[in-house]
Each structure stands twice: as C-alpha cells, then as structure tokens.
Amino acid sequence: MSLPISRLDSAQADFKAKLSALLAFEASEDEAIDRAAAQILADVKSRGDAAVLDASNRFDRMSASSVQALELSQQEMQQALASLAPERRAALETAAARVRSYHERQKQECGSAGFSYTEADGTVLGQKVTPLDRVGIYVPGGKAAYPSSVLMNAIPAKVAGVQEIIMVVPTPDGVKNPLVLAAAVIAGVDRVFTIGGAQAVGALAYGTATIPQVDKIVGPGNAYVAAAKRRVFGTVGIDMIAGPSEILVICDGTTDPDWVAMDLFSQAEHDELAQSILLCPDAAYIEAVQASILKLLDGMPRKDVIRTSLANRGALIKVRDMQEACEIANSIAAEHLEISAENPQQWADLIRHAGAMFLGRFSSEALGDYCAGPNHVLPTSRTARFSSPLGVYDFQKRSSIIHVSEQGAQTLGRVAAELAYGEGLQAHARSAEYRLK
Amino acid sequence: MSLPISRLDSAQADFKAKLSALLAFEASEDEAIDRAAAQILADVKSRGDAAVLDASNRFDRMSASSVQALELSQQEMQQALASLAPERRAALETAAARVRSYHERQKQECGSAGFSYTEADGTVLGQKVTPLDRVGIYVPGGKAAYPSSVLMNAIPAKVAGVQEIIMVVPTPDGVKNPLVLAAAVIAGVDRVFTIGGAQAVGALAYGTATIPQVDKIVGPGNAYVAAAKRRVFGTVGIDMIAGPSEILVICDGTTDPDWVAMDLFSQAEHDELAQSILLCPDAAYIEAVQASILKLLDGMPRKDVIRTSLANRGALIKVRDMQEACEIANSIAAEHLEISAENPQQWADLIRHAGAMFLGRFSSEALGDYCAGPNHVLPTSRTARFSSPLGVYDFQKRSSIIHVSEQGAQTLGRVAAELAYGEGLQAHARSAEYRLK
Numbered sequence: 001m002s003l004p005i006s007r008l009d010s011a012q013a014d015f016k017a018k019l020s021a022l023l024a025f026e027a028s029e030d031e032a033i034d035r036a037a038a039q040i041l042a043d044v045k046s047r048g049d050a051a052v053l054d055a056s057n058r059f060d061r062m063s064a065s066s067v068q069a070l071e072l073s074q075q076e077m078q079q080a081l082a083s084l085a086p087e088r089r090a091a092l093e094t095a096a097a098r099v100r101s102y103h104e105r106q107k108q109e110c111g112s113a114g115f116s117y118t119e120a121d122g123t124v125l126g127q128k129v130t131p132l133d134r135v136g137i138y139v140p141g142g143k144a145a146y147p148s149s150v151l152m153n154a155i156p157a158k159v160a161g162v163q164e165i166i167m168v169v170p171t172p173d174g175v176k177n178p179l180v181l182a183a184a185v186i187a188g189v190d191r192v193f194t195i196g197g198a199q200a201v202g203a204l205a206y207g208t209a210t211i212p213q214v215d216k217i218v219g220p221g222n223a224y225v226a227a228a229k230r231r232v233f234g235t236v237g238i239d240m241i242a243g244p245s246e247i248l249v250i251c252d253g254t255t256d257p258d259w260v261a262m263d264l265f266s267q268a269e270h271d272e273l274a275q276s277i278l279l280c281p282d283a284a285y286i287e288a289v290q291a292s293i294l295k296l297l298d299g300m301p302r303k304d305v306i307r308t309s310l311a312n313r314g315a316l317i318k319v320r321d322m323q324e325a326c327e328i329a330n331s332i333a334a335e336h337l338e339i340s341a342e343n344p345q346q347w348a349d350l351i352r353h354a355g356a357m358f359l360g361r362f363s364s365e366a367l368g369d370y371c372a373g374p375n376h377v378l379p380t381s382r383t384a385r386f387s388s389p390l391g392v393y394d395f396q397k398r399s400s401i402i403h404v405s406e407q408g409a410q411t412l413g414r415v416a417a418e419l420a421y422g423e424g425l426q427a428h429a430r431s432a433e434y435r436l437k
Numbered sequence: 438m439s440l441p442i443s444r445l446d447s448a449q450a451d452f453k454a455k456l457s458a459l460l461a462f463e464a465s466e467d468e469a470i471d472r473a474a475a476q477i478l479a480d481v482k483s484r485g486d487a488a489v490l491d492a493s494n495r496f497d498r499m500s501a502s503s504v505q506a507l508e509l510s511q512q513e514m515q516q517a518l519a520s521l522a523p524e525r526r527a528a529l530e531t532a533a534a535r536v537r538s539y540h541e542r543q544k545q546e547c548g549s550a551g552f553s554y555t556e557a558d559g560t561v562l563g564q565k566v567t568p569l570d571r572v573g574i575y576v577p578g579g580k581a582a583y584p585s586s587v588l589m590n591a592i593p594a595k596v597a598g599v600q601e602i603i604m605v606v607p608t609p610d611g612v613k614n615p616l617v618l619a620a621a622v623i624a625g626v627d628r629v630f631t632i633g634g635a636q637a638v639g640a641l642a643y644g645t646a647t648i649p650q651v652d653k654i655v656g657p658g659n660a661y662v663a664a665a666k667r668r669v670f671g672t673v674g675i676d677m678i679a680g681p682s683e684i685l686v687i688c689d690g691t692t693d694p695d696w697v698a699m700d701l702f703s704q705a706e707h708d709e710l711a712q713s714i715l716l717c718p719d720a721a722y723i724e725a726v727q728a729s730i731l732k733l734l735d736g737m738p739r740k741d742v743i744r745t746s747l748a749n750r751g752a753l754i755k756v757r758d759m760q761e762a763c764e765i766a767n768s769i770a771a772e773h774l775e776i777s778a779e780n781p782q783q784w785a786d787l788i789r790h791a792g793a794m795f796l797g798r799f800s801s802e803a804l805g806d807y808c809a810g811p812n813h814v815l816p817t818s819r820t821a822r823f824s825s826p827l828g829v830y831d832f833q834k835r836s837s838i839i840h841v842s843e844q845g846a847q848t849l850g851r852v853a854a855e856l857a858y859g860e861g862l863q864a865h866a867r868s869a870e871y872r873l874k
Contacts, residue, residue, distance in 0.1 A: 091855035102562055105554060109564070111547035124796075125539055125810050127546070130789050132823050146860050179859055215823040234678065237823035241671065259871045265864035301863045344840070352567050356837035359561075362846040362872050363839050366865040370853040373562050374837035386569050386652040386674035388835040398825040400793035400811035402800050403781070409799040416807040418528035422616055423583050426738045427702035428803040434696045435799050 004293060004307055006315040007286070010324060022315055023332060025243060025273070025381055030223060037198040037227035044202030049209050055199035060141075060172045062194075067203075067210040072181070072192040080181035089182065095371035096151050096186045102373030103159040107392040112160075114398070122405030123412075127398050131161035132237075134212060135395060136204035137189065138219035138229075139180060141170035141196055147183035148369065152376050152390065153219050154187035160395035165189045166204065166214055170196020196221070198228035205232035218377075218390065239390060243381035244273035244313075247365055248334035248354075250325045251289075252341035253282035255361040261292035263338060266366050268309035269302040275313040277332070279325040286316045326350035333384040336365045355384045409435035441730060441744055443752040444723070447761060459752055460769060462680060462710070462818055467660060474635040474664035481639030486646050492636035497578075497609045499631075504640075504647040509618070509629040517618035526619065532808035533588050533623045539810030540596040544829040549597075551835070559842030560849075564835050568598035569674075571649060572832060573641035574626065575656035575666075576617060578607035578633055584620035585806065589813050589827065590656050591624035597832035602626045603641065603651060607633020633658070635665035642669035655814075655827065676827060680818035681710035681750075684802055685771035685791075687762045688726075689778035690719030692798040698729035700775060703803050705746035706739040712750040714769070716762040723753045763787035770821040773802045792821045846872035 008018055043051040049067040056062050056070060064070050081089070116126025135157045139150055154165055167184050169177075171194040184192055193211060195203065201221075207213030216237035217229060229238045247267035251260055264276035280286050293310070297303050319325045326347055329337055333353035341347060344359035351357060355378030358365055369376045377390035404412060413432040420428035445455055480488040486504040493499050493507060501507050518526070553563025572594045576587055591602055604621050606614075608631040621629055630648060632640065638658075644650030653674035654666060666675045684704035688697055701713035717723050730747070734740050756762045763784055766774055770790035778784060781796035788794060792815030795802055806813045814827035841849060850869040857865035 088855060088859055091852045091859075094852045095856060105552065105562075106564065109548050109552040115542065115546040117542060123809075125542075127543065127811075128785075128788075128794070133789070148856055148860065234818070234820065237820075256871070259868070262864060262868040262871055266862070266868045269862055269864040301861075306864065348565075348838070351565075351836070352570070353834075354836045356839060357565070359838065359840035360842075362843050363841040364846075364868045364872055366853050366857060366869045367841055367846065367849045367872075368837070368839045369865060370856045370869075371849050372560075372839045372841060374564075374839055378837075379834075381671070383671065383674075384834065384836070386834055389837050391835065393830075397790075397816075397821065397823055398828065399788070399791045399821070400805070400815075400826050401785070401796065402793060402805045402809045402811055403796035404800040404804055404809060405797075406799050409801075409804065412804045412808050415528045415531050416803050418524060419532060419585055419807045420803060422525055422528075423585065424738075425703070425706055427699060427706040427743065428806060431696070431699040431703040431801045432803040432807075434693070434699055435801055435804075 004297065005290065005310040008315050009318040010320060010328065019328070022313070023382070033223045034227045037224050038231060040198040041202040041228055041231055044199055044208070045206045052195060052199045052203050052208055052211070055197065056195050059197055060170050062171070062174060067193070067208065070194045071210070072194060077181055077185050077192065080176070080178040081185045083178050084182050088179070092147060092183060092186055095148065096155065098371050098373040099151050099155045100159060103156045103392050107159050110391070110393055112392065112396060116401060119408065121407040121411070123408035124401065124403040126401040128401055129396050129398050131163070132215040132395050132397065133162070134164045134166065134214045135162045136214035136217040137165060137167045138200065138217060138221050138225060139167060139169040140221055141172055145169070145177045145180050147179040148376065149219065150180055150183035150189070151187050154184065154189050156375065156390060156392045157395040158188045160392045162395050164191070164212070166212065167192045168195050168200040168204065170194065170200070196225070198224045201225055201228035201232060205236045216395070218394070239377070239394065240379060240383060240387055244275060245270045246275040246334050246380060247277070247336045247338065248329055248332055249278045249338040249340055250322070250329060250347065251278060251280045251285065252322055253280060253285035254342055255340040257285065257288040257292040258296065259361065259364070260289050260340060261296055263364050264293070264310070264314065265296070265300060265306050266364070267336070268306040268314060269300070272305060272308040273313065274309045276310060277314060278316045279319050279328055280317070281319050281321050281325065283318055286318055290316060322347055323350065329354065333382045335378045335380045335384065336368070338363065338365060353384050355379045355389055410437065441734060442727070442747040445752050446755040447757060447765065456765070459750070460819070470660045471664045474661050475668060477635035478639040478665055478668055481636055481645070482643045489632060489636045489640050489645055489648070492634065493632050496634055497607050499608070499611060504630070504645065507631050508647070509631060514618055514622050514629065517613070517615040518622045520615050521619050525616070529584060529620060529623055532585065533592065535808050535810040536588050536592045536812070537596060540593045540829050544596050547828070547830055549829065549833060553838060556845065558844040558848070560845035561838065561840040563838040565838055566833050566835050568600070569652040569832050569834065570599070571601040571603065571651045572599045573651035573654040574602060574604045575637065575654060575658050575662060576604055576606040577658055578609055582606070582614045582617050584616040585813065586656065587617055587620035587626070588624050591621065591626050593812065593827060593829045594832040595625045597829045599832050601628070601649070603649065604629045605632050605637040605641065607631065607637070633662070635661045638662055638665035638669060642673045653832070655831070676814070676831065677816060677820060677824055681712060682707045683712040683771050683817060684714070684773045684775065685766055685769055686715045686775040686777055687759070687766060687784065688715060688717045688722065689759055690717055690722035691779055692777040694722065694725040694729040695733065696798065696801070697726050697777060698733055700801050701730070701747070701751065702733070702737060702743050703801070704773065705743040705751060706737070709742055709745040710750065711746045713747060714751065715753045716756050716765055717754070718756050718758050718762065720755055723755055727753060759784055760787065766791065770819045772815045772817045772821065773805070775800065775802060790821045792816045792826055847874065
C-alpha cells in the first residue's frame with residue numbers, strides 16, 4: 001500500500017520550499033461565478049422580492065408563490081426542535097449553553113463596557129460600545145449543513161445584544177434539515193427564510209419588502225455566496241471568506257499515535273482540500289503515527305475523502321525540537337493548532353499566530369468544534385496572522401467620544417489650527433480658532 | 438445669490454425619500470481601473486522588485502535604478518523632521534503624544550490582556566491577544582498628503598506592539614513632503630519607501646526581495662490603491678475602503694451660528710463629494726446658520742470646493758425636536774457627529790450609530806481631526822452601523838485557548854461525539870471518543 005501522506009524533514013535543504021508548496025492554496029476566483037452573482041445581486045436590488053422568488057424557485061427548484069411563503073413559522077421551528085431524539089437535543093442544548101457561557105465571558109473581558117476618562121482641564125475622552133442592530137446568518141443547505149455552525153454564528157450575536165437575527169438557509173427541492181432548524185431555535189434566531197445563494201445575500205444586504213436589511217452577514221456558503229458577500233461588503237459588514245479547514249498538530253511523541261492519527265483524519269474528512277499536518281521531533285513516533293494512519297484509514301466511512309486530503313495536502317514533518325516546531329507553527333498560522341504534549345503551556349507561550357490552540361492530549365479539535373465553548377469559526381489560510389475567531393466583538397462596534405471643555409479648546413484649538421494650516425485646510429483651522437477666547 | 442445648500446423639513450411627507458436621495462452614494466467601481474490594478478498586482482507577484490521599479494519609474498516619473506534606491510535613509514527622515522518650523526514641529530509632537538495617550542488607554546481597556554478561566558473539572562478556556570508582526574501604511578502623495586493621517590495610522594499599530602511598520606508614499610517627480618516624513622519619524626515608522634499605487638500595495642501584500650511582506654495594509658489611497666487593496670484582502674488584512682467624509686451636526690440652537698457654519702465648511706472643504714448636514718429643531722436658528730454660510734463662504738480659500746459640496750450633498754434639516762434629531766442621526770450613522778447643545782450627554786445616550794461623537798459646542802470636529810486623541814480614521818457611508826474607528830484592536834488578533842482536562846474530556850467527548858455523528862463526521866466523533874476512559 002502506498003504512503004497516503006507526505007513526509008518532510010526540517011533538516012532538509014529544500015524544506016522551506018517544500019513547506020511553502022504544501023501550504024500554497026489559491027482560492028480560485030471564477031469570473032463566470034462572480035458575474036453570475038453580480039447579476040443576481042443587481043436583480044435583487046432592483047426587483048426585490050420578485051427577484052428573490054424567481055431565483056429561489058429556479059435554483060432551488062421551489063414552487064413558492066411569494067417570499068412570505070418562504071419564511072418558516074414559529075410553529076414549524078418548534079416542531080423541528082420537538083422532533084429530535086432526546087439525546088441529540090440534549091447534546092445540542094449542552095453545546096449551546098457552553099458556547100453562550102464562553103461568549104458571555106468574552107463580552108465581559110473584551111471592553112464591551114467602553115471607557116471614558118477626564119483630563120485635568122475637564123475634557124472627556126472615551127469610547128462607547130454598541131451592538132449591531134440586525135444580523136443575517138447564512139447557513140448552507142444540503143450535505144454541508146452543520147447545526148453546530150448555526151450555534152457558533154448566532155450565539156455570539158445574541159450575547160453581543162443584537163436585536164434581530166435573520167437566518168437564511170436554502171432548502172433545495174423543499175428538503176429541510178430539522179437539526180439545523182432546531183439549532184436555530186436553541187440559539188435564539190428570530191426569523192428564518194428558506195432562501196440561499198447570491199439572492200439571499202442580496203436580500204439581506206439591500207432589504208426587500210419582505211426581508212429586512214441587515215447590518216452584517218456571517219456564515220459560510222458556496223462560491224456564489226462568497227462572491228456575493230465580497231460584492232456587498234461595504235453596504236453591510238461581512239465575516240472572513242473561509243478557505244479550506246486546517247489542523248496542525250505539534251506532538252512531543254507522548255500521545256497515543258492512534259489519537260493523533262484520528263485528529264488528523266477529523267480535519268481531512270471535511271473535504272479533499274482540507275489540510276492536516278503533524279510536526280514532531282521524534283522520528284520513531286512519526287513512524288508510529290503513519291502506521292496508525294494505515295491501520296485506521298480503511299475503517300473510516302469517509303475514507304476516500306480522508307485519503308485524498310492526506311495525500312494531496314497532508315504531511316508528517318520531522319523537526320529538530322519542539323522550539324522549532326513552534327517557530328514553524330508561527331509561520332503556518334494554522335486555523336487549529338493542537339499542542340499534544342506534556343506541559344503544553346510552555347510551547348503555547350511561544351505561539352503568536354493560530355486561530356485556536358488546543359492544549360494537552362485531551363483537547364482534541366473535535367471537542368472545540370462542537371462544545372468546548374470557544375467559537376469554531378476561525379481564520380484559515382494563514383489569516384490568523386491578522387484576524388481572530390468569530391466573537392462577540394464581531395457584533396459590536398465602537399464610537400469615539402470627544403467632549404472638549406472650554407479650557408481644553410484653548411490648548412487643542414491652537415495645535416489643531418497650526419496643523420490644519422500646514423495641510424491647507426483653512427476651514428478646519430478657523431473652526432478650531434472660533435473656540436479660542 | 439442662490440441658496441448654496443438644500444433645506445429639508447422632517448415634517449414633509451416626502452422627507453424620508455428626500456433624505457435617502459441626499460445620502461445615496463454609490464462608489465463608482467471602474468472596471469478599467471480594477472483591471473489595471475489587477476495587472477500591476479500580478480506583475481509584482483511574479484517579477485517582484487523589477488515590477489515595482491518599472492511601475493514607479495513609469496507612473497511617478499521617477500528615475501530610480503533599484504527599489505533599494507527608493508527607500509529613504511534614516512538621515513533623510515531626520516532631516517525632514519529638523520527642517521520643520523519649531524511651532525509646527527511642536528504641534529505635531531503634541532498631537533502625537535495625545536493620540537498615543539488615548540490609544541494606550543484604549544489598549545488597556547479593550548481586553549488586550551486576554552483572559553482565561555478554569556472550570557470545575559479543571560478544563561481551562563480563554564483567549565490570547567497578540568499584535569500583528571508587521572504592518573504597511575499607505576500614505577497618498579501630492580495634495581491629499583496629510584501628516585495627521587500618518588500619526589493616526591501608525592500610532593495605534595505602535596501602541597498595539599507591532600514590531601515593524603513599513604510606510605509607502607509615492608513621490609511623483611521625486612517631490613517629497615517634509616511634514617509627512619517628519620510625522621513618520623514622530624510616529625515611529627520603521628522604514629519608508631517612496632512608492633505608491635497598486636505596485637506599492639502588491640509589494641506589501643506579497644513581499645519582494647527588498648520590501649518585506651506585511652500582515653495588514655492600512656491607509657487611504659486613490660481608486661487604483663482601493664482596487665488593489667480589495668484584491669489583496671485575504672492575503673493580508675486591510676482597513677475599510679473609505680468613502681467621502683461626512684459631518685452631521687445636531688444643534689439645539691444655542692451655539693453661535695458662525696461656529697456651526699464653519700464646522701460644516703470644515704467637512705465640505707475636503708472635496709466636492711464630502712457631506713455636511715445640520716439637524717435642528719429651531720427654524721430661526723437654521724435661518725441664522727444659512728445667513729452665516731452666505732456671509733462666510735466668500736472668505737474661504739477653498740470656497741469653490743465648499744460651495745459645490747454644500748450645494749450637491751449638504752442640507753440644513755428642520756426636525757420636530759432633539760429626540761427626532763437623534764433618531765435621524767442613527768439612521769444616517771455619520772462618520773462625524775457633533776452634538777452642539779446644552780447638556781449634550783442626554784442626546785449622546787440616544788445615539789447608537791456614529792463613527793465619532795463630538796459633544797458640546799467646544800468640541801469642533803477639527804480638534805478631533807488633529808489632536809484630541811481618538812482616531813480620525815472613521816467609518817464612512819453608513820458603515821458605522823457595523824464598523825469602528827481605527828484602533829489598537831485593528832493591530833491585534835486573538836487566539837482561542839482550549840485546554841480540556843482528562844475529566845472534562847469525559848463530558849465534552851460524549852456531547853461532541855453525539856453531534857458529530859449527527860453531522861455525519863465520524864472521525865470527529867471517534868477522535869472525541871478516544872479520549873473517553
């Protein structure tokens with residue numbers, strides 16, 4: 001049986017080049033998809049509900065007579081919740097409670113109260129923090145419909161204090177996913193429309209007679225949805241456009257190799273483009289993980305996806321030591337970073353760039369994906385260098401407060417006027433000078 | 438003399454439609470500019486320094502022999518600072534000190550320390566906050582070159598802990614602006630390249646042999662720069678693409694009308710698309726402001742720009758009362774909101790959406806533009822509904838911390854496995870189940 005995964009060694013001369021090649025991922029921007037999305041958006045902007053209805057009936061093979069008919073009733077939502085097996089409902093509710101609790105802590109800790117301070121001359125400066133008014137959550141239909149994502153997108157918005165959450169979820173051929181609808185009820189989603197694609201993005205961004213305009217759209221979608229989100233950015237806020245999911249495991253060789261193999265599988269099973277990488281200083285341990293991969297692969301229901309993902313984008317990398325593993329991890333800036341090691345904190349202290357860090361061998365990524373509490377919407381494709389997990393802060397915004405006292409205006413007015421003249425902006429200068437006695 | 442500014446009344450039946458028409462602003466997306474920017478980016482990506490050099494020599498009429506020659510030496514930077522008139526240098530230094538002090542407070546107050554907490558079973562959850570490694574600041578050349586913008590973009594990055602700040606500023610025909618270079622020295626910019634346009638954005642986003650790759654690009658630029666920034670978003674972070682600047686003044690009729698007229702001018706003088714609006718419940722006061730506008734306009738050096746801006750995009754709006762003014766202000770979500778009134782705080786409490794609020798008649802926007810302390814890079818075009826002033830938080834990012842204890846894994850593993858099976862992700866489920874005893 002051929003090796004299902006690349007093997008690299010950081011001591012090789014061409015290691016950096018090989019690592020770059022492994023990480024390279026170019027989101028294909030299909031001009032045809034972009035143009036199609038732009039046309040649908042323009043249609044929704046000009047024709048509103050009629051355009052949304054036409055597109056939904058056409059692309060999702062619906063036969064609705066109005067957009068109103070595409071909104072789910074509270075009764076239907078409650079029925080979806082009631083239809084769940086008790087243990088599944090309990091799991092969903094436990095996950096929701098834990099996610100809510102973490103994000104409440106985050107709200108408390110991340111400056112949501114704003115601040116203000118008074119200077120000696122009576123001038124007050126500060127910052128006011130307020131929630132967004134209304135948020136749209138896009139939930140994909142079909143096989144990639146994840147109830148956990150509904151929780152992860154809606155709960156931080158709710159905790160932030162967003163007054164109305166509108167969910168859109170396409171239901172091709174009218175097929176609904178009760179687990180997704182139940183998650184929406186549990187997360188506190190206010191209204192649900194069974195629409196999708198660029199038409200749903202347009203409806204949320206511009207508003208129609210039936211669907212209210214939102215201030216921000218979050219949640220993953222297909223290429224049409226991503227193209228539409230890019231185009232409405234500015235009219236509304238959007239979250240990051242996600243790339244393929246990634247896991248990077250740093251292991252000191254003390255974790256059961258089956259566990260690490262399965263953690264690599266858990267990322268690889270998402271799709272063929274997902275990326276699973278192991279960094280380890282122990283060559284014998286890497287052999288053991290590879291043996292585990294070979295042993296466990298055939299037993300996995302999604303083995304074809306896992307095999308392709310590991311073969312094309314995975315790697316087992318021998319490093320010199322754990323310090324070097326951390327340096328490489330910083331250059332990779334992975335979405336998920338497991339530090340499966342004794343005393344993981346010492347290595348975590350060296351990490352500057354990662355979406356989420358899973359410390360210690362009991363912290364498998366799967367726990368974080370569903371129910372540990374922190375968000376599973378994380379920066380991919382090295383964007384953890386400059387961006388953060390989805391959080392309460394994504395549903396809040398800040399306003400500066402400037403309350404200059406009469407005395408303060410005497411000092412500030414002179415400085416402002418001097419600089420305004422320097423920039424050739426005389427009205428700025430005079431406006432400041434008017435406040436001088 | 439004809440009225441230089443529209444007059445509206447919120448009691449008119451068609452007020453909402455008229456207000457919408459007034460606010461409507463469609464950023465023209467020029468396909469030719471976008472294509473040209475894309476070509477330059479592709480060239481920089483493939484040819485690096487050579488492409489940057491060619492574009493700079495061609496578009497900025499430079500005659501450099503290498504990109505190294507386009508970097509300014511520390512000596513040249515220090516000479517720019519030394520060349521300033523003492524009062525101008527002092528003003529710049531005072532402004533920088535105040536901006537630094539506000540952003541240090543912001544860093545302290547907005548959760549920069551991160552957080553972590555331990556649950557009953559020993560599981561630790563939290564969030565680590567780290568600065569970006571390296572940031573690029575785009576500074577326009579020519580007439581729109583504002584030293585105050587250099588301070589406002591660089592200082593929050595520095596306060597956040599960014600290790601290296603690279604500034605790019607085009608110098609068409611080799612003409613440098615000493616005030617801009619001096620501001621860069623005062624703000625702590627590390628390296629300055631005299632390049633601009635899409636080629637500068639590409640160099641910062643992809644890196645070249647001479648110019649290091651950054652993690653985020655901030656700062657305003659022309660249409661080519663904006664198009665290039667949109668396209669590199671994802672490879673690096675970017676700030677908001679700014680629209681025309683706006684001021685909204687809510688006045689209760691107790692401020693000297695000349696002051697309010699000049700505050701409206703101070704926005705209108707930026708460019709013909711800038712927007713200046715007054716909301717006031719007092720009809721006689723509105724007449725007085727209009728008289729002040731007529732009286733003061735001819736004395737302004739930039740009167741042509743001001744006249745066009747006020748005529749095309751300005752308005753004096755009579756409202757029923759101050760409460761209604763605040764409601765309208767929330768729907769406008771202005772970049773700059775002056776509440777020029779007695780006891781302004783009572784009205785500020787009603788404001789949910791604004792980039793910056795200037796309270797009381799001594800807080801003219803010009804003071805905030807230069808030296809009050811809060812940032813002058815603010816959300817425009819109603820984006821204050823969902824976005825914030827540039828701040829320390831724009832140069833930091835967060836990583837989730839998940840350290841599950843052995844005991845915690847027993848509870849979380851069961852919940853995660855239940856949900857993973859529900860989503861058809863068996864490797865996720867087994868990875869969680871491996872951690873069960």
